Amino acid sequence: MSIIEVKNLVKIYDNRRVLDGINLKIEKGETMVIMGGSGCGKSTLLKILIGQLKPDDGQVYIDEDEIIHMTDRELDVVRRKFGMLYQGGALLNSLTLAENVALPLKEHTKLDKRIIDIIVKMKLAQVGLVGFEDKMPAEISGGMKKRAALARAIALDPHIVFYDEPGAGLDPIVAAVIDKLIMDLSKKLGMTSVVVTHEMQSAFRIADKMAVLFKGRVIELGTPDQIKNSNNPYVQQFVTGSLEAASISAKDSTEEYIKSLVEGT
Amino acid sequence: MRNFLGSLGKPTLIFFRHLGSIWKIFMQTLYWIFIAPFKGQMLKPGAVFAQMNLIGVGSVPIVALVNFFFGITLAMLTSYQLKQVGTQELMAGLVGVSFTRELGPFLAAVVVASRVGSAITAEIGTMTVSEEVDALETMALKPVRFLVVPRLLALVIMLPCLTIVANCVGMLGGYVIGRFNLHLNSAYYLKLTFDYLVLKDIGTGLLKSFAFAIVIAMIGCYQGLTVSGGSAGVGISTTKSVVQSIMFIIIIDCLFNAWFYFV
Numbered sequence: 001m002s003i004i005e006v007k008n009l010v011k012i013y014d015n016r017r018v019l020d021g022i023n024l025k026i027e028k029g030e031t032m033v034i035m036g037g038s039g040c041g042k043s044t045l046l047k048i049l050i051g052q053l054k055p056d057d058g059q060v061y062i063d064e065d066e067i068i069h070m071t072d073r074e075l076d077v078v079r080r081k082f083g084m085l086y087q088g089g090a091l092l093n094s095l096t097l098a099e100n101v102a103l104p105l106k107e108h109t110k111l112d113k114r115i116i117d118i119i120v121k122m123k124l125a126q127v128g129l130v131g132f133e134d135k136m137p138a139e140i141s142g143g144m145k146k147r148a149a150l151a152r153a154i155a156l157d158p159h160i161v162f163y164d165e166p167g168a169g170l171d172p173i174v175a176a177v178i179d180k181l182i183m184d185l186s187k188k189l190g191m192t193s194v195v196v197t198h199e200m201q202s203a204f205r206i207a208d209k210m211a212v213l214f215k216g217r218v219i220e221l222g223t224p225d226q227i228k229n230s231n232n233p234y235v236q237q238f239v240t241g242s243l244e245a246a247s248i249s250a251k252d253s254t255e256e257y258i259k260s261l262v263e264g265t
Numbered sequence: 266m267r268n269f270l271g272s273l274g275k276p277t278l279i280f281f282r283h284l285g286s287i288w289k290i291f292m293q294t295l296y297w298i299f300i301a302p303f304k305g306q307m308l309k310p311g312a313v314f315a316q317m318n319l320i321g322v323g324s325v326p327i328v329a330l331v332n333f334f335f336g337i338t339l340a341m342l343t344s345y346q347l348k349q350v351g352t353q354e355l356m357a358g359l360v361g362v363s364f365t366r367e368l369g370p371f372l373a374a375v376v377v378a379s380r381v382g383s384a385i386t387a388e389i390g391t392m393t394v395s396e397e398v399d400a401l402e403t404m405a406l407k408p409v410r411f412l413v414v415p416r417l418l419a420l421v422i423m424l425p426c427l428t429i430v431a432n433c434v435g436m437l438g439g440y441v442i443g444r445f446n447l448h449l450n451s452a453y454y455l456k457l458t459f460d461y462l463v464l465k466d467i468g469t470g471l472l473k474s475f476a477f478a479i480v481i482a483m484i485g486c487y488q489g490l491t492v493s494g495g496s497a498g499v500g501i502s503t504t505k506s507v508v509q510s511i512m513f514i515i516i517i518d519c520l521f522n523a524w525f526y527f528v
Binding site: 050051052079080084087090091092093103107149152 | 395399401403
């Protein structure tokens with residue numbers, strides 16, 4: 001069985017089907033990139049995958065455990081199997097970088113403080129932040145914050161890491177550094193990565209597989225090459241970032257897109 | 266009529282929904298304080314002491330200042346009124362009883378709600394909008410345990426202490442008027458104060474401050490945890506937190522007074 005499996009996922013907000021029957025399988029060690037325009041439902045999908053939101057229908061299996069109907073306590077056990085990198089890093093501002101990385105280790109393991117210190121140093125070294133242990137999150141740049149947050153996400157050596165817009169708000173070089181880290185974790189440590197993004201360059205660089213979401217549905221699923229050569233006009237338009245797609249006039253496509261954003265259809 | 270009832274019904278439902286959510290968080294907080302330690306998940310004394318320092322020690326100057334001037338004002342107004350019947354000396358007992366029963370706990374709670382309740386909502390609210398609270402949840406760490414428990418404990422320990430400070434400083438304000446305006450001897454002023462004070466006055470005042478501390482902590486944390494709408498939302502929730510805390514402090518104060526002295 002796949003390490004993550006999503007079956008017929010439906011989420012409705014105010015009579016609007018934000019997710020409309022999503023089916024997805026993610027294999028162990030794979031980097032799956034979930035793409036789509038604003039309001040397509042990709043953030044909602046990610047929130048459901050990490051157990052932060054309950055869907056109206058459907059199932060989500062993580063490591064063969066169905067998480068939707070789990071109690072909070074059961075979900076906490078599953079949560080220890082994965083890490084999550086938030087868009088802004090979400091480091092606790094009142095703690096130093098080392099304390100942030102040490103937090104899950106202190107709370108979920110019975111390791112000695114000295115061992116935790118060593119693991120923290122190793123994790124920070126893995127993301128290139130040696131010597132920054134005592135810095136507060138407010139004292140470092142956006143890229144460094146994301147790297148520190150990644151160190152925290154992998155502190156417990158999870159099987160799966162979820163990434164929410166890892167390159168957002170970063171310059172292209174720093175974004176490339178984050179992409180390299182994601183690839184390293186996946187290739188060298190065999191971690192499964194699920195990346196939600198709308199940045200094409202980054203998506204094609206790191207993906208083993210890609211899923212394109214539109215109006216709450218997966219409209220294309222495949223390898224980066226398959227996505228690039230997709231016949232779906234929306235996928236083409238999304239990948240090339242053009243106002244005009246092969247089968248949709250600029251007027252129709254942009255107006256339809258704006259309408260979908262405004263009306264949320 | 267139907268429209269009128271309808272317009273009343275919706276806010277009432279929303280009010281009880283919020284009250285239900287606050288109650289739920291309060292129950293979770295009690296679980297982490299009283300039950301979880303027996304299951305090996307200990308309290309974090311470091312976090313509690315840090316909050317006690319921020320909440321309690323940091324509030325001493327402002328609580329003292331407000332109560333000192335209120336003590337002077339109360340003494341001036343009551344002695345002016347009592348002068349007409351020639352019983353100005355009774356002012357000492359009146360100030361003492363007023364502060365221990367009502368003004369000390371009430372003013373300390375209002376100052377703390379404004380200073381600390383707003384800070385709690387702003388801090389937790391900022392953590393909510395910057396996804397720090399979500400990150401705690403995703404790391405299987407309970408936000409109630411990390412954020413609410415230390416603040417509630419710090420408040421229920423420190424607000425009664427601040428109330429004692431408020432009582433003493435308020436009576437000191439009364440003494441200033443008694444000594445320098447009414448020319449009463451210090452020992453005589455103290456005797457007049459303690460003649461009218463009974464233990465019940467001090468006890469009920471402290472019990473009220475304990476309840477006020479729970480109100481400030483729970484409303485402050487709840488408003489912070491439920492912030493939506495980015496930085497503007499933090500501002501709105503912070504205002505709500507202070508207004509609701511003061512409103513509930515007044516209501517609870519009234520209920521306690523009815524219970525202690527009328528029923």
